[in-house]
Amino acid sequence: MKISNPVIKGFYPDPSICKAGDTYYLVCSSFQFFPGVPLFESKDLINWRQIGHCLTRKSQIQLESVNSSGGVFAPTIRxxxxxxxxxxxxDTTHQNFYVWTDDIYGEWSEPIFVEQDGIDPSLYFEDGKAFFMSNGTDDQGVGGVVQCEIDIETGRKLTPSRSIWQGSGGRYLESPHLYKIKGTYYLMAAEGxxxxxxxxTYARGNDPFGPFEAYPGNPVLTNRNLGGYEVQGVGHGNLIEDDRGNWWIFHLGFRQIHRWLTYHHLGREVFLAPVTFGEDGWFQAGHNGTTLASFETDCIPHGVTQMEKKIDTFENTNWDLDWCYLRHPHHENYRLEENKLTLKGTGVTLDQADSPTFFAIRQKDFNAVISCDVSINHGEAGITVYMDENHHYDLAIRKIGTGYEVIKRLNIGDxxxxxxVVELTGGNRASLVIRATSTNYSFFLRAEEQEIDLGSAQSRYLSSEVAGGFTGVVIGLYAQSEGSSNEAEFSNFCCEYL
Incomplete structure (x- = not known):
């Protein structure tokens, strides 16, 4: 069958995967958005359904006033x-921790902290022992992939942290994961x-603490030399074996907006590539060591079809799964109904590293039509295509004096x-429309079966190459108000991917 990448679209970076019974589970990083660490499940590795989040309570994660791309970094699930x-x-508090659950559909524990530095922590279990690794500096000040044995009940270190591999020579060694396959330990990481x-990249050895011998063909997977190719930034991989003995690597990557325009704004997404082991025990990944936008395989069971959802509405999305807040929300400002959203605006705006009244869904493809009816009694409310507090485009209705107007606002750095500005003559309700392509967002006011064109803006100014950071564009519904109370009502929301 033909598999299309990415298998999970939109801002779902740093994937990690595990298997329990006949089901696969996958988590991604979430940074300043809440709830934290989206959790997915799949029976076939290509069709994924979100079933929850790992961090759903304020007590589990500190997100107050964290800057964009701070907060929750790459997770590992085991x-x-x-x-x-x-x-x-x-990353904001520089703390590594883990949470646990015996019910994958239920709540997760309070955090258990481990006194080891670095980021991208991972767990490995063997013979009643739990090993904790991260990329950082060991107890002797040596950098690299750092590992210790811990008491899994308390997080207490049972051995000193020790640097066990320094990578293959690329910068920013990160994302370490340890596997035991046919008696050999494989240590996989990301670089560059x-x-x-x-x-x-990866290495192998005969002991969990090494020494490790680097794969002679490193990097095992990268698109770094594929200029003019849509899929870029390939790295941060996790291995998984399916029920049929086939091996796969799940990893992040991103889609640039055009073959010759090196910008990406949808964020880092989840990609899949096949893995094959040679007789010498080394494995290879992808197509000649690269990840393709699509590939043919006979390793997925016959009859499996890759499905894709093309329309998101209030009615067919789940408030608790598909939507997210900026940092910890003030729930009294949100009223969530089956086909209507009511937001109470405050003085906190989208330009602050704070918690504005804001509810968002990830943009999952380049070409889309986003529409929503918005009404207000005061202040401002509307739709924002949001990268961070300094980079977002807003299409909104606001009250001016005794009247109302629709505005298009561009926020690019400073x-x-x-x-x-278009004056509203029919009251305090507006039908707002944003049309997206890979390179542009175009903004419209729909009135009396006509559309008033409010102009466009280039997507590149919402890209990671311009804005920096590690997130991607989300489609946000927001309300804000200075002084007076503002209740904004949103209805008929639709995001259709073309």
Whole structure:
């Protein structure tokens, strides 16, 4: 069958996967968005359904006033003795921790902290022992992939942290994971930075603490030399074996907006590539060591079809799964109904590293039509295509004096500019439309079966190459108000991917 990448679209970076019974589970990083660490399940490795989040309570993660791309970094999910573990880093507080659950559909524990530095922590279990690794500095000040044995009940270190591998020579060694396959230990990592030079590398040895011999063909997977190719930034991989003995690597990558325009704004997404082991015990990944936008395989069971959802609405999405807040929300400002959303605006705006009244869904493809009816009684409310507090485009209705107007505002770094204003003559309700392509967002006011064109803006100014950071564009519904109370009502929301 033909598999299309990415298998999970939109801002779902740093994937990690495990298997329990006949089901696969996958988690991704979430940074300043809440709830934290989206959790997915699949029976076939290509069709994924979100079933929850690992961090759903304020007590589990500190997100107050964290800057964009701070907060929750790359997670790892593992299943051992009937229990699931998810370990991650709060990069803002520089703490590595893990949570656990015996019910994958239920709540996760309070965090258990491990006194080891670095990011991208991972767990490995063997013979009643739990090993904790991260990329950082060991107890002797030596950098690299650092590992210790811990008491899994308390997180207490049972051995000193020790640097066990320094990588293959690329910058920003990260994302370490340890596997035991046919009696050999494989240590996989990422190097090159999570940009265009990203790559997956690995080494192998006969003991969990090494020494490790680097794969002679490193990097085992990278698209760093594929100029003019849509899929870039390939790295941060996790291995998994399916029920039929086939091996796969799940990893992040991103889609640039055009063959010759090196910008990406949808975020880092989840990609899949096949893995094959040679007779010498070394494995190879992808197509000649690269990840393709699509590939043919006979390793997926016959009859499986890759499905894709093309329309998101209030009615067919789940408030608790598909939507997210900025940092910890003030729930009293949100009223969530089956086909309507009511937001109470405050003085906190989208331009602050705070918690504005904001509810968002990830943009999952380049070409889309986003529409929503919005009404207000005061202040401002509308739709934002949001990368971070300094980079977002807003299409909104606001009250001016005794009347109302629709505005298009561009926020690019230090430039905050209202580019277009249209006076509303029919009251306090507006039908707002944004049309997206890979290179542009175009903004419209729909009135009396006509559309008033409010102009466009280039997507590149919402890209990681311009904005920096590690997130991707989300489609946000927001309300804000100075002084007076503002209740905004949103209805008929639709995001259709073309």
């Amino acid at each position: 299943h051992h003795d009937g229990r699931f573990y998810m370990t991650t880093t709060n 930075g999570t940009e265009y030079g990203h790559m997956v 430039i905050k500019s209202v580019e277009k």
